[in-house]
Amino acid sequence: MVLNFTKTDSIPVLPKRQNNLNKFSTYIMLSNQNNQLALQWKHQPSLQRNLKLYEEKHQEFSNLFCHQDKGIDIANFWRKVAFDESQLIATWEPSNKTQLAYEHLASYFEEKCYWAAKDLCKEPNANSWEEYLCIARLLVYNPLRLKEILVNYNFESANIDTYISKILTNHIKFSAEVNRFSRWRLLYKKIDKELIEALKVFGIIEPEISLIVFARKYFKQVYLINKVKNPTRITGKKWIAPEEEDFLQSAQCYNVEKVLPTAPHEVFVNSNKVTAKQIQDWMEVCIKALESYPISILPKFSLDALQLDGFEVKSELQVAEIEWEKISSTEDTREQGFLANQANSILSEQVQSMKLDDRKILLLYYGFGLNQKQLADRLGMNQSTISRYLTKSTIKLLEAIAKISQPQRWVKQYVRRWLENEYHAPVHSDLIQAALVSAIKKLVKEEREILQLYYGEQMDEIKIADQLGISLDEIATTLTRARNVLQQKVMQEINIWIKEYLEKWLGNYSKSLLKVVLKNEAKLGKKELKLEEQISLLEIYIQSQLY
Known part of the structure; x- marks a missing residue:
């Protein structure tokens, strides 16, 4: 189910997840509905398969999973799995059970990310909701950081929902106040492989993917010189948004380089010259795709992520x-x-x-x-x-x-x-x-x-x-x-x-x-x-x- 903007503010409504299967196997996906930003839940098949496996094989989990009001208890179950120091694996369990446990927790905490970002937008001089949401998701989809957070959790003082919500709120405030986060930094830092993966899930296909990746190459060069390495920029300050001149210079570089034999085939065969507006639109698409897709946010530690990159395990025979x-x-x-x-x-x-x-x-x-x-x-x-x-x-x-x-x-x-x-x-x-x-x-x-x-x-x-x-x-x-x-x-x-x-x-x-x-x-x-x-x-x- 997809819903559009609420009447009270410009933040799109987050649809409810109706059952435990969805609560622990889906992530937020941004999309456009009638030229407006909307949210929907996207399934991760690997997480769905794991939930069904534990429901069938693990009695304690099965008892929790059949009750839709046991979300907190199920989250604590996956926390125990992730923190199992013995790492004993039953014959039916996947070898990457710890990794999957963190992914289930990150999926569950998606809603907390949304509400923390939305609540902070009510404060005076707040930054954009999309920025706050991305800051929160970068935290929960980093298994190393998530582990640090959960180690300090004390179930006697608060339930895990309340604890995570407080952590996310403080983290967003801290990151925003010291200007550590920038959507333009996110665009600049991600490697091509991650960007291509995110664009595909966002619905972009070839040859446009090759055109966008080629355009980002020259945008990064221009942005680095004009903004990141600009002598007037104070070190440690937030990476500021590019200006029209930056997009214009990027387009000029693109059009010069596209006719060379070193350019990707899809770029060379596209005879149209790009404009500054086209470069700007493409970069916005990149940012939205990266913000939407969690596998492009978190480190490459899952087999599913490797398979999305085209990697397959083959036997010698x-x-x-x-x-x-x-x-x-x-x-x-x-x-x-x-x-x-x-x-x-x-x-x-x-x-x-x-x-x-x-x-x-x-x-x-x-x-x-x-x-x-x-x-x-x-x-x-x-x-x-x-x-x-x-x-x-x-x-x-x-x-x-x-x-x-x-x-x-x-x-x-x-x-x-x-x-x-x-x-x-x-x-x-x-x-x-x-x-x-x-x-x-x-x-x-x-x-x-x-x-x-x-x-x-x-x-x-x-x-x-x-x-x-x-x-x-x-x-x-x-x-x-x-x-x-x-x-x-x-x-x-x-x-x-x-x-x-x-x-x-x-x-x-x-x-x-x-x-x-x-x-x-x-x-x-x-x-x-x-x-x-x-x-x-x-x-x-x-x-x-x-x-």
Whole structure:
């Protein structure tokens, strides 16, 4: 539920949280409703999952959780979990239970932050409510500071709600009086990764995110010189708001730098020059996004925050499968899985059909990391012979993979489709698209300019010829040449990925054979074997196989 401004003041109404699940798993989100600031509660799925887990597995918590008037008691429960010095973890509990306990408390204290900020706004000469709210939230979402506060809590003197409200009020007063807090300092200090994360949750999408982050880069430079390092500014005083001249200078820097190859692709392909007003609007969006989103306020200590940044934990056995997806031209995951299985099957057949020496050299080289000299000494061959065998075997396997992926059949169409549909806002996590962006930056100036006019501004060839004063034939030739360069770049990258995939596959294949050998040895009662013994056993195993 979202409500707009009250009639008595300009502070938006905070909707009530109806149950304990919401009270301990949501945070305040600022939004615009009919051009007015409004508040709503945003769910954190990780906290919801944790609450349901404890409700199911922990009897004491379950008894508290079913009563909607037990918010204070539930807060004290999470305080005990956070302060559990033994850190004993039940088999069902998450390994990061302490961290989650602090996040539940911060979520619960969101309402206290709102009311402390609102009450202080009633005083004469008060600062803005948004500033007070951000000061309070910065405190409760800092687990180190929150721990310091809760250590001193005495449940006999006051309940935890009253205690936290008093702490927040005093903290806001102190921070505001000594001018320690500034929304412009918040904007200046946050790193790009946190800002991007906050903008995404705030509803901003590409390519605007890249434009905003690029604009902040130059705003920070101007603001640092004109305001932060200004000789007239007293050290320790609040970071003051920028002026129109600061935004104007930022826009000038932006427009000069946007045409350089070092500028982000999304910035370069946006032909419009930005104005001082646009820079100012973007910076306000940044501040609101950072003030709204708690994960952008608190330190990066949670797995959820890492996942939002695109970080994933992968096991070693998953690597080859993930690498294979790079060279697949289809978006159908079932077909990708089929291609991966097909590659595994064909490569296995190819290795098994090789002569004994070829197979042994290949598996020892990729499976144990033996170099060519070590292999030559071990097998009684010349190093040149080892090199020739490796080259011949590797080429044979690479050709087998190439027959599956067939990049020569789909790369040309892929590049054309990407230029037409995704040129403005490429997906940088897609390695093929990232390779295309990199290749565009390496084109000569004339090729980049014509590509930008044709695909970026959707200008036809006649208008481009008129604007640049060149013939239609030159336009067509340049476009064809640029597309060919991009296609070659993609083909080069695919060849690299295929080679990387093959190396990982051979390593995993060798290890899988070794596991079979070691398993058989373990059945015979033999203990852990040294590397040299493992290599010898694998050689014997390979030689014993009849295909």
